[in-house]
Amino acid sequence: MRLYVYDHCPYCTRARMIFGLKQIDIDLQFLLNDDEKTPISMVGKKMVPILHKDDGQFMPESLDIVKYVDNHNGQPVLTGALLTKMTALIHQLDNDAFRKLCSPRFVRTALPEFATASARDYFSDKKQQTQGDFQQCIEDTPVLLKHITPILAQIEKEIKSPKACNGELSIDDICLFPLLRNLSIVKGLSFPPKVTAYMQEMSKLTHIPLFLDRAI
Ligand SMILES: N[C@@H](CCC(=O)N[C@@H](CS)C(=O)NCC(=O)O)C(=O)O
Known part of the structure; x- marks a missing residue:
């Protein structure tokens, strides 16, 4: 496939x-x-x-x-239930501030989808129409983080295991890890300890690297 x-x-x-x-x-x-x-x-x-x-x-x-x-393909692995509180927190994290923190950083990173100037221009033009000026977004980082860190603090309280946020792998993991992974592009964002352990473990289990080494 x-x-x-x-x-x-x-x-x-x-x-x-x-x-x-x-x-x-x-x-x-x-x-x-x-x-x-x-x-x-x-x-x-x-x-x-x-x-x-x-x-x-x-x-x-x-x-x-x-x-x-x-x-x-073989036995299902997503056998756990969604938990209402975790599902709601994931929706909250996927907010406007999340997008404004991530988009301007990704387009400056050596990612394969941005390998050409025209690909970078295409993305920047499109996203700045809805998210505003990218340079301004970068300057607004401290304000934007105020819409993220309280949600991370709540997620910290709800994480049951570094191997599965609700204790058993579920669609909540499929929706949560990608958002946390993207936030790892934000330099200086301090993730709470259980969230950090979860990000590291899920990265290992899924073989998908975080962006911490390229954070801006
Ligand atoms: N509902 C879709 C949403 C996928 C989506 O929005 N993908 C974005 C990239 S993050 C996309 O391809 N947008 C069109 C574009 O980039 O021009 C899904 O869950 O797969």
Whole structure:
């Protein structure tokens, strides 16, 4: 199977996670951010992740991909229940400040989707229309973090194990880890201890590196 992704895309990280957790080999293909033709030719819109299945069909939508792979390749691993409080905190973390902290940093990072100037320009132009001037976003970091750190403090209280936020692997892990991974691009963001242990362990289990070494 082949998976088309951007490295910074949290929905793509969701899809990558299930392959890592189940130790299934995947041919990972990073598209350039301004490549509209490839995804449109596969699923009719410019959106990743896209799974190219062994039967030749293309499957979009991260959670559909996760459920498909979990249920069709060996024993399912996402056997735990969602917990209302954790699910709500994940939704809260996926906020405007999160996007304003991450986007301006990713476009300055050597990620495969931003390997060309036109890919970087495409992303910057599009995102700045909704998120505002990237330089301003960077300068606003202390203010933006005020919308993130209290949520991380609450997540800290809810994490049951570094191997699964609710104690048993579930879709909550599939939704939480990608957001925390993206926040690791923010230099100086101090993650609480249990959140840090969870990020490190999930990175190991899924074979998806954090961005800590490239934080800006
Ligand atoms: N509901 C979709 C959302 C996927 C999504 O929004 N992907 C973003 C990248 S993070 C995308 O491809 N946006 C179009 C673009 O970048 O132009 C899913 O869960 O897979």
